[in-house]
Amino acid sequence: DGGITQSPKYLFRKEGQNVTLSCEQNLNHDAMYWYRQDPGQGLRLIYYSQIVNDFQKGDIAEGYSVSREKKESFPLTVTSAQKNPTAFYLCASSPGGGGTDTQYFGPGTRLTVL
Amino acid sequence: GQNIDQPTEMTATEGAIVQINCTYQTSGFNGLFWYQQHAGEAPTFLSYNVLDGLEEKGRFSSFLSRSKGYSYLLLKELQMKDSASYLCAVRARDSNYQLIWGAGTKLIIKP
Numbered sequence: 001d002g003g004i005t006q007s008p009k010y011l012f013r014k015e016g017q018n019v020t021l022s023c024e025q026n027l028n029h030d031a032m033y034w035y036r037q038d039p040g041q042g043l044r045l046i047y048y049s050q051i052v053n054d055f056q057k058g059d060i061a062e063g064y065s066v067s068r069e070k071k072e073s074f075p076l077t078v079t080s081a082q083k084n085p086t087a088f089y090l091c092a093s094s095p096g097g098g099g100t101d102t103q104y105f106g107p108g109t110r111l112t113v114l
Numbered sequence: 115g116q117n118i119d120q121p122t123e124m125t126a127t128e129g130a131i132v133q134i135n136c137t138y139q140t141s142g143f144n145g146l147f148w149y150q151q152h153a154g155e156a157p158t159f160l161s162y163n164v165l166d167g168l169e170e171k172g173r174f175s176s177f178l179s180r181s182k183g184y185s186y187l188l189l190k191e192l193q194m195k196d197s198a199s200y201l202c203a204v205r206a207r208d209s210n211y212q213l214i215w216g217a218g219t220k221l222i223i224k225p
Contacts (some may be wrong), residue, residue, distance in 0.1 A: 042118065042201070042215030043157075058212065090156060098165075102147070103213065105156035 001028045004106035006091050011111045013085075021076045021109045023091035029098030032074035033103060036060065037088040049074055050096055085113045097107065118216035120202050125222045126192055134187045134200050134219045142207025148176050148187045149201040151218065157201055160187070189221075197223045 004025045013019045025032065031050045045058030045066040049068040063082025068074050074093075078085045088110050092103040118137045126132040138146070145164040149157035161169055163178035163185060175188040187200055199218040205211055 008176075038183075040122075040217060041215045043213075044201075044215075045212055048212060056210075100145070100162050102159050102162060104159065107156050 004091060004104060006089075006095055006106035006109050009107065009109060011109055013111070013113050015113055016080045018077055018079050019085075019111065021078065021089055021091075021111070023074045023076065023106055024072055025074075025091055025093045025106075026072060027095075027104065029093035029104075030071070031094045031101070032068065032089070033092040033094075034058075034064075034066065034074070034076045035090045035092065037090060037108075043090065046076065085111060087111060117129075118130045118204055118214055120200075120216040120219045122217070123220045123222065126189075128192055128194060128223055128225050130148060130192050131188065131190050132192060132221065134189070134221065136185045136187070136202035136216055138183050138185075138202075138214075138216075139205045140183075140204055140206035140208055143180055143183075144205045144207065144211055146176075146178055147203045147205070148174075148186050151201055153198075160200075168199070188210055192223050194223050194225070197221060198221065209210065 007022050033048045034046040037043050044060050046064050047066040049055035052071050055068050063078045090108045091106040094101045094103045119137045147162050148160040151157040161176040168177045173190045178185045199220045201218045202216040204214040
């Protein structure tokens with residue numbers, strides 16, 4: 001079964017701790033994305049990667065870091081520098097290469113920082 | 115700058131038809147997407163428009179007018195399971211061809 005997995009579904013951390021959210025896809029997609037969703041707001045792009053070993057900052061990259069060492073994996077680290085990290089985090093992937101290039105989403109991780 | 119507007123919330127009756135509007139302001143338009151998102155879940159892809167006109171897919175249709183910066187999602191024969199948020203997203207040159215998302219329209223279906 002092809003798809004995108006994110007784990008865990010719920011995550012609690014103390015303020016000041018770094019935390020890493022996992023995202024894995026077996027769709028053979030080139031491009032992967034991390035979004036943050038807050039109530040009453042549209043999805044906001046944190047980082048994206050169009051190819052292995054390369055990634056670009058999105059609109060709200062401050063306080064976050066990523067790596068793309070494998071095509072299947074795009075982990076996101078929420079650092080202690082992120083001022084308001086409590087949110088619903090969504091990972092997505094797309095085939096890449098222009099055209100329709102539809103994004104498909106994982107189930108999300110709800111992060112709560114106490 | 116980029117701006118995407120959708121109504122915050124709409125209510126409709128089971129079996130009826132509802133139209134959810136989306137207006138946008140971008141430079142170098144390159145496609146518009148509609149997604150459905152049930153509470154606490156991931157968005158799922160519904161439709162894509164890049165040329166003017168109507169795209170029909172079962173009970174759901176999506177319309178685009180590039181000259182007016184306007185799209186709508188039309189849902190027919192509403193079912194209770196259609197209660198969800200509907201997200202409009204636009205891809206454009208001035209966002210480096212990344213999606214810019216509206217805040218979503220929460221659709222409430224009543225029996």
